[in-house]
Structures are given as structure tokens and as C-alpha cells.
Amino acid sequence: MNGVVIGGTRSGVGKTVATLAVVRALEAAGHTVQPAKAGPDFIDPSHHTAVVGSARGSDDSGNVDGERPSRTLDVWLEGDEGLRRNYARGEGDICVVEGVMGLYDGDRSSTAMVAEALDLPVVLVVDASAGMESVAATAVGFERYAAHAGRDVDVVGIVAQRAHGGRHERGIREALPDDLAYFGRIPPEPDLEIPDRHLGLHMGDEAPIDLATLDEVATHLRTDRLIDVAREPPAVDSIDSGPAREKRVAVARDAAFRFVYPATMERLRARAEVVTFAPAAGDDVPQADGIYLPGGYPELHAAALADGPALATLRDRAGEGIPILGECGGMMALAESLTTVDGDTHEMAGVLPAAVEMCERYQALDHVELSACESTLTANANDTLRGHEFHYSEAAVDADARFAFDVERGEGIDGEHDGLTEYRTLGTYAHVHAESTAFDRFIDSL
Numbered sequence: 001m002n003g004v005v006i007g008g009t010r011s012g013v014g015k016t017v018a019t020l021a022v023v024r025a026l027e028a029a030g031h032t033v034q035p036a037k038a039g040p041d042f043i044d045p046s047h048h049t050a051v052v053g054s055a056r057g058s059d060d061s062g063n064v065d066g067e068r069p070s071r072t073l074d075v076w077l078e079g080d081e082g083l084r085r086n087y088a089r090g091e092g093d094i095c096v097v098e099g100v101m102g103l104y105d106g107d108r109s110s111t112a113m114v115a116e117a118l119d120l121p122v123v124l125v126v127d128a129s130a131g132m133e134s135v136a137a138t139a140v141g142f143e144r145y146a147a148h149a150g151r152d153v154d155v156v157g158i159v160a161q162r163a164h165g166g167r168h169e170r171g172i173r174e175a176l177p178d179d180l181a182y183f184g185r186i187p188p189e190p191d192l193e194i195p196d197r198h199l200g201l202h203m204g205d206e207a208p209i210d211l212a213t214l215d216e217v218a219t220h221l222r223t224d225r226l227i228d229v230a231r232e233p234p235a236v237d238s239i240d241s242g243p244a245r246e247k248r249v250a251v252a253r254d255a256a257f258r259f260v261y262p263a264t265m266e267r268l269r270a271r272a273e274v275v276t277f278a279p280a281a282g283d284d285v286p287q288a289d290g291i292y293l294p295g296g297y298p299e300l301h302a303a304a305l306a307d308g309p310a311l312a313t314l315r316d317r318a319g320e321g322i323p324i325l326g327e328c329g330g331m332m333a334l335a336e337s338l339t340t341v342d343g344d345t346h347e348m349a350g351v352l353p354a355a356v357e358m359c360e361r362y363q364a365l366d367h368v369e370l371s372a373c374e375s376t377l378t379a380n381a382n383d384t385l386r387g388h389e390f391h392y393s394e395a396a397v398d399a400d401a402r403f404a405f406d407v408e409r410g411e412g413i414d415g416e417h418d419g420l421t422e423y424r425t426l427g428t429y430a431h432v433h434a435e436s437t438a439f440d441r442f443i444d445s446l
């Protein structure tokens, strides 16, 4: 599958809107598009997933999987090879990879590193709201910087963000040197701003960009030129992740439990039967050999969760020794209680000895690395796991709480540890990626 990377000159330049418009423009030209996102984020991919194909986001019955979910490409979490394997499992004839921050920013998994690992060309999104010839100068700088820094980054052209047509656009285009293509513009348009994720944590289907507006914007993009520059990454061998087992894993999937990397679902499905259920919509937990509760927004559905049957069933299953893995929001549902920012406290499953409280600001947002102090559901003793943490809550744990992981990098639950354990239940603030060994170990433990 050919691909392009949409990189930005900085955070907040409008990469997400440019990416969504590129996706729509390519679809309008008859292509099947696989969206992807550099970095570990769950929010931007949800915006991609919501505009791709016929997918129009979720309803509360728990349908949160779009037709072609956006893939998470993170060099630090997956390694170069893992990243290429993940990319290769995408579907479509062209992959559009949205970058993270400014093109060269980030020392663990920058957009430049993702583009290098996949050998994909970079289309640079440059803010044109207050410039014309200087837009071209900026692009030349980003292109030349690669050689200066000894990087294998191929900036092939620009999308001018917040550019008017006519004289403005012409001025930008004519100032570009021959080796930088003009891929079109995003007009200045207030309706295209996505509400700040840090305040409201808007997912793609909760704050959708109006599709008609997006499609109008897409008409200003030069898809023919994008198709010309798109390239295919180096080939990879698929890895054998272990034999399929006659086991069944129940995965919570609804508006409360929605932070799942597509690669994780694929990995689980490759080795076990996966059944999904929607606890926030009143589903009970299906019969299964193991249960996975991904992260999400249990705090927004705390009353529905507390009223439904799933939490009590989780408590019973945990006591029976069924392996249960909860990540961040999933761990919160396994805790004793969850207090929202309004001060309401809801009883949760009561499996893990922690009282979780939502805070006004995010408490952690970064890559994490954990080392296992004991053999646990997702790791053997001394294994290291890489993941991502992003949450507004904090967890107050009982004095005799048992942790399975030391935190080598990141915050974990108390700054030093992650992985609360009781019975065969494990709850982490870390979300681990399927290219780590965690999910294979989980399947092996069933």
C-alpha cells in the first residue's frame, strides 16, 4: 500500500483537518484510504475513523469500530519492524499518516522517525494565514533541514493551511522551488476547528467535523499530485505471534471503553475467539476465559456502569480467578470507586484496592516503560513493556496494594509502580501496544 505522511511545522498548525480533508479528497477520487496516526494518541485516530468510508462514528449501543480504523504508528512502542508490520496490515490502496507535533519534534517517535521507518514522503502542512512567500521559505527550511541533520526525511511539498484562493494561493505556489510540489490549500474556516482535546477530550464521533464542510475543503486539494508522490514502504515478514488457542476473550467496547489500538484487536483475534460487549449500554459480561477492559471514559458513564450488571459480574469472575486485564479506564472500572469532577462517587467493581478520582487537568500524557517485578498476566518477571499513558484521573491505593510493575519511565499509578493486582486481575494506567509481547502473554495465560 502506497502512503504519504502529513507532517506539520508545529503542533496546532492544522494537521488533523488537513489529514481529514486529504482522506475525503482521495475517497472522492475513488481511492480506498487507510488512515493512520504517528504517535500513541487515541483521539486523532477517532477523527480519522469517523470520516473514512461509510463509517459515521458510534452509537451508544457500543459500535465504536469504524469501517477502517485508523492505525497507530509509533516507533518507540512498536520498533521500526513492528511499525512496518502494523502498516502492512492496513487495507486500501493508499495510506495517509497524520504526523504528531512538528515534523522533527520528539526524540522517541517523531513524525520524521515514522516517515524514515516507512520510507514515505512527507507533505508539510504550513500555516499560511499571515504569509505568502514566507510559506515557501518555511517549506524550503524543513526540506533542507533533513540533510543538515543527516536525516532520511523526504519533504516533497506543502498543503497551505488557512490560505485564501486567488492572489494568496498564487503567491505561495509561485514562490515554491521546483522540487516542492503544491498540494493545495485549506481555506480559513472557523467551522473546521476541532475543540481542544485537553479540555473536553472530544472523540471523533462526539465532536464531528461537518462532512459537507470537509468535502468542500477537499475540492481545494490536488489528489492527483498526492497519488504521484505516494510510495510503498519496505517489505516485512509477518511474525508468528503464537498458535491460535481454543479460548474466548471478552472485550468491552462501547462509549466508556474505547481506547483500543486496532493492532490489539487483530492480535487477540489471531489467537483467540473475541466477543465484544457494551457494559455502559447495559450488557453483562459474556462467558469467556479472559476479559479485557480497554481505556476510555468510564467517568462519563459511571452511573450507567454502576446500574448495569457488568461490574458485579466482573467482581464474581475476578474472585473465580478468571484473568482480567484493565487498562486505564478499564482499571478504573475495576477499582472500588470512581469520583467524578462533580464530586459524585460511584461504586465500581471493587476488585482492585483503589479509589479513583477525576481531576480537572490531565495527570499523565507520555510514553511509559514498565519492568515486571513478578510474573503477571501480560509479562514474565523482568520483562519490560512499553506503553502510553494519558489520563485525568488519579488513583489512591490502599496501603497493602500489590503492584506487578516498577515504572522505569512515566508516572504509573503512584509515580513508581503500575499494575495493581488481585486474584488474576491486573489493572494498569499504561496502555500497551500489540507489538509488545503483552497480549500474547495474556492469551497464553488463559
Ligand SMILES: NC(=O)CC[C@H](N)C(=O)O
Pocket (backbone or CB within 6 Å): 259, 294, 295, 296, 297, 298, 299, 327, 328, 329, 330, 389, 390, 391, 392, 393, 394
Ligand atoms: N486513557 C484512559 O483510559 C483515560 C481514562 C479516563 N478518561 C481518565 O482520564 O482518567
